[in-house]
Each structure stands twice: as C-alpha cells, then as structure tokens.
Amino acid sequence: MFKRKFHTMIKRSLAGMLCAGLLVTQPAAIYAAEANATATPEAGHSATYSQAADTDSIKGWPAGPSIEGQSAVLMDAVTDTVLYSKNPDDRLYPASITKIMTALLACENLDMNDTITMSQEAAYGIEAGSSTIYAETGEVFTVEQALMALMLESANEMALAIAEKTSGSVKKFVELMNQRAAQLGCKNTHFNNPNGLPDETHYTTASDMMKIAKAAWYNPEFRKFVTTQTYEIPPTNKQSETRYLLNHHRMMSGQSYAYDGVLGGKTGYTNVAGNTLVTYAKRGNSILIAVVLNSTNGAFPDTTSLLDYGFDNFEKVDMNVDTNPVPATFLPCEKHLLKNSGDLCSFYYMRHVYVTVPTGTDVSQLVRKQWLLNNSVGPKRIKSKYYFNDHMVGYGIQYEKEILSDLLLNTSF
Template sequence: MKQLISAALCAGLFATQPGIIYAAEDDPIITATPVPEHSAYYSQAADTDSIKGWPTGPSIEGQSAVLMDAVTDTVLYSKNADEKLYPASITKIMTALLACENLDMNDTITMSQEAAYGIESGSSSIYAETGEVFTVEQALMALMLESANEMALALAEKVSGSVKKFVELMNQRAEQLGCHNTHFNNPNGLHDEKHYTTANDMMKIAKAAWYNPLYRKFVTTQVYEVPPTNMQPETRYFLNHHKMMAGQSYAYDGVLGGKTGYTTNAGNTLVTYAKRGNMVLVAVVLNSTNGAFPDTASLLDYGFDNFEKVDMNVDLNPVPARYLPSEKYLLKSTDDICPFYYIRHVYVTVPTGTDVSTLEKKQKVLPNSVGPKRIKSKYYLDGHMVGYGMQYEKEILSDLLSGISF
C-alpha cells in the first residue's frame, strides 16, 4: 500500500473522525507574510484600461488575467490575455467537463496500473491502488478537490479508452469553444512544453464548464467523504483547496468555488467563480504568486465595486428578416418574411452609472445552411462588447422555452 499522507492543516476539521485527509502536492505556494517585492508584471496596466470611460483596473502580480461576467460575456479586466502560458492543474476543468458530458456519475472506475502509477512521484494524489474501484462521482471529487493526478488518467481512460484519445478529445472540445491558442498534452496539467493555454481560452473553458450543472457540484463542494473501498479500509476525506471559499484562509464573500493549480514552470494558476447580487463573475489568473488568491480578490473587488448588470428592457416585438428563395425551399416555408423573437431579458454589464441608451447596437443573422436562423444583437461601449441578446424564429421558440430554464 502506498504511503498515505495526512494534511496537518486540516486535521482539526476531523479530529473526532477516523480517516484519511490528503494534502494536494500542487497546492499553490502561499507565504506566511506578504512578499515585499512585487512581480515583474505588477506595474503593467490592464489592456482594458484603454477603453474610454472604463474604470482603471487593479495592479496584480499575475502575468496574465481575465475577469468576465458569466452571463453577459463582458470582459471587465484583461491583461496579456492571449499570451500562451502553462495552466498547471486548472487543466482539470476541461477534464472534469468532458467527464460530466460523457459519463454516468453512478458508473464505476477500476484503476488501471497505468493510471495508478502513471504520474510523477510527489505530485497530487489520493494514492489510489491498481484495481481499486471508485464511482465516477468519487473520481471527479478527487480530481477537483484534491487535484488527484492519477484520477485524471483514470477518467481519461473511462471516457475515451486511452489517455491519448482523451487528449485528442480535449483539444477538439477546446476548438469547439473557440480556444485558438490552447494545446493540451495530458489531462492533469503536469508540466509539458506542448501543454499550454491563455487566460482568454481558459475563460471560455471555465464558462462552458460552469454552465454544466454536474460540473458545478465538483467545484463548489467544500468537503467530500469516500467510504472504504475494496482496497482501502479507511474513509477518505477530500478537502477543497480553493482558499477563498467560506471558512478558509482567504475567504471572500460570494466565492462559489473554482480550481487551483501550481507547478514550478506555471507558477500559481487559479480559476474562481463568484456571485453577488445579480452578477456572476469568473476570474482566471495565470503565473502568479501567493496562490493567486490576493490577485483574484483584487479582481473581484474591482468587478463588484465598479460595474453593474443592467436590463436593456428590449422591445419584445419581433424583428423581421427576409428569406432568400432557396432558404424558403429548404425551410419548407411559404413566407418571404420571418419574425425573430427574444425569449429572455437582455442584460449588459457596464461601469456603474453608464447611460445604456448611448450604447452602440449591432445585429447579425447567424449563418445556418439548413434549419432555423438566429439574430444576435451585441451592445458596445467605446468598441468594447458589454452584452448581447439572441432572437429566435417562432418555429423553434416553443422548443427552446420547453427545454431551457432561465
């Protein structure tokens, strides 16, 4: 049996409960006292500072960062957002998303020799043994709470049959999400020169994952208990290592969860989800220090203190669009004009006090060779997109309303 390591920091939480508590080896490095010297990136201004009427962003230690409203897709803060950097364990957000999209949470995973012993010594692990059986849910909790690298390999094998095929799936999914500067080479984020992403791309992945209800369970859980398995007689306790969650050392009001990461080459990486009022913000920080928690707190303060989400009170009357003769044939329609309808409120996220009537609106019919079309309306402040709305053809309106809750 492999060595089982207890986390002394968290032992007090379970002083009265026998079991095993793990310390994630790739936990962010956090100093006991503030570091007096700033990183080389601290004084670098945010790219969003150039937007007219935009609040000046905070100084952060991280090399790259993005803060976005998850509902309106408004980027509130951006610095070096397209610079290719190493993600470390926030890679596991993509791994978890694919597992949630492809697996039954009640199904079981039996650890292969390659998964159990396929990671480098000293990296994050729950010390699962060859032949040990877990449910998919337990494996995902180990992945996201304890950053268990062997579980990333096990989940990859379960989804795709092999780690190599799963990595191909990761890159396909990234491309689908519009990630143009990302290449994954493993499912756990252990260092590889060919394994990289950007803050912008990671934001797209983090947002897509957040909109998967199954995924949200694995990043918002604080503590999870795994009963004895066929190979381990003791109960395992998994602890969420995102230290901005309630009750932890960097607790921040409104933080829902997220994923930490650290390697020597990547530095501290962090993805964080937070909600206050009607705003849900997502923060991504790459190559930072002190766990990236102070950086993330500064970004969230900036977002919640300087911006507001505003209902555009859109006109609910349909917007007409004219069909081409060929389109009428394909759509089996006899009408020349097709009405498009909004199916929900349209919001923008703007600096507090902004007169939204001055925003520029651009509309575009989204291409679709066969089938219903959509109109996308985007709103801009000084050329910066601050929100959007979608209008749908009447024929698919009832299907959308019956299949989606808002």
C-alpha cells in the same frame, strides 16, 4: 500491508521535486511577454505587477487593479463582457486548472454512477510526490468519487483513470481535450496530459482558459464538483478507511481567503507555472469568472482584487424590461399590407438582453450591431451585440416567429 504502503509512499515522494517543477526547465517559446518581464519590478512585487491592464485603454472604463499575476481575465459569465484583461494571450503553463477540461469532458461523456477500476498505469503513472489520494491498482471508485477526488484534492492519478474511462487511453483523451478546446474557440492552447503536470507542450492562455471555464460552468453536472467544499469516499475494495476530501480553493466560505460570493473554482501550482487559479463568484444578479496565470506571490489576493473591481465598478442591466416578446423586425410584410387572415407574417422576438457596463452608464448610448445568422433549418435568427466605446458588453439573439396575419393586425405592439 503497512510496510508495502510505506515503501509506496517513499517511492512516490522521491521525485517530488519533479512534480513541483524544480527539475523542469522553462521553455522561452512558451513563456511569453518577455518584454514585460524585463521591466524593473517594484520592490516585493512581480515583474508585471505595475503593468496596466489592457482594458484600461477603453475610454470611460474603470482602471483595473495592479495584480501579481502575469496574465489574467475577469468576465461576466452571462453577458460575456470582459471586465479586465492583462496579457490575455500569453502562452503559459496552466498546472492543475487543466483538470477543469478533464472534468468537463467526463461530465459530458460519463455516467456518474458508473465505476472506474484503477489500472496500474493510472495508479502509478504520475510523478511521485504529486497530488494524490493514493489510489491502488484494482481499486474501484464511482465516476462521481473520481471526479470529487480530481477537483477537490487535485488527484493526478484520478485524471489518468478518468481519461482511460472516457476515451480508452490517455493519448486518445488528450486528443479529445484538444478537439474540445478548438470547438470552444481556443486559439493558443495545447494539452498533452489530463492533469497539468509539467510538460513543455502543455500550455494555454488566460483568454482560452476563460472559454473553457465558462463552458464548464454551464454544465450543471460540472458545477456540482467545482462548488463542493468537502466530500467523503467510503471504504473501497482496497482501502479500509474513509477518505476525507477538502476543496483547496481557499476563497470558499470558512477558508483562509474566504470571499463573500465565491462559489468555487480550481487551483493549480508548479514551480514553472506559478500559481494558477480559476474562480466562480456571484453577487446579486452577476456571476463573474476570474482566471489568473503565473501569480508568483499568490493567486488568491489577485483574485480578491479582481472580484472587488468587478463587483464594485460594474452593473448588469436588462435592456429589455418588458417580459413579453418584443418585435424587432417585420419580414417580409408590414401590418398595413396584410389583407387575408390566412396570410402568415414573420417577426422577431427576444425576451431579455443583458449588458454589463460601468455603474451609472446611460445604456441608451450603447452601439448595437446586428446581423442575420445563417441556418438551413429552424427559425431565422438575428444576433445583436452591444458596444461601449467599441468594447462588447452584451449580446442577444432574436428568433423568428410566424403568426397569422389577423392576429398580427389585431395585436398592439
């Protein structure tokens, strides 16, 4: 048994350079922002380190930090306010942050207590030397165990096994990945595998990855996997020893880049992708998501700079301090026109609307834009967006309520 496992490990290690990207060329069509890369870099820094953030062009917006990453986005997860963006639409390789989409789809489609039996194709269908927990053909795991291995140890064979379990085949799962990305509004993303190993047709952008990361965060099942620090897989039908898993996001508590407020995230790396990182962090009433792509000198310091910038320079403000429903518009009648107690009148209400703005901003000066959302069934809805010098900083939806006219006439708003 030991001899067979030893040979298996050697076989998997021989092609380690391939997994690391050493034997994969970088396609110019995918690796965008060539004009930025031609600038003379500062000594010891990446070619795009000194490039100003796109958000620096917003009048009155705090200047963003310089980071090594070619592309990055920092966003408030509640208000959807983009606090920082740099080359957000550059098509780049995501590496293992791809697994956020894989995990999201598993959380949306699988029972955590169900089992996964490793196929030969899943157990040995990955490049040798890539991230793995050395699962064997025929080995049985629960879906939860497979997802923990996927998100903590970045196990590439588990990505294949989860894909097969979810869709019947890796090919069909990849189709599902791309369909889900399109549903989330991703315009410059194409997945070609569920694990992020090097592939010229497998790419995303910081902006698109932010959409995926936010959708995943709002799935309660997913949050369990992305925020877990350590996990144990007990002996299985093929493995007599317990597997001990450790989350490799080094900004989590007790790790080398520990950052106050970091809840979790997902790391990624290949030579062609550089360091990629998605991070979730919370302080006070703010939850921030940071996405960094192609950080050649390390994504953890970049993310630290971004989170410092976000938490130190912005605040989330409740635009609706009253906890009671607040009427915004009367349709189609007014109070003084109502006579019969049996009449119905529509009004729109909304409890809390938050905006994320530079600290100290006079929110009364924000511009609000509203429009009626068309829907054939259910109550009518009005969507409001708030803008700081043409930059969206928050939104809310008002819902129509029908109430009796005598109640309306005798209620003070």
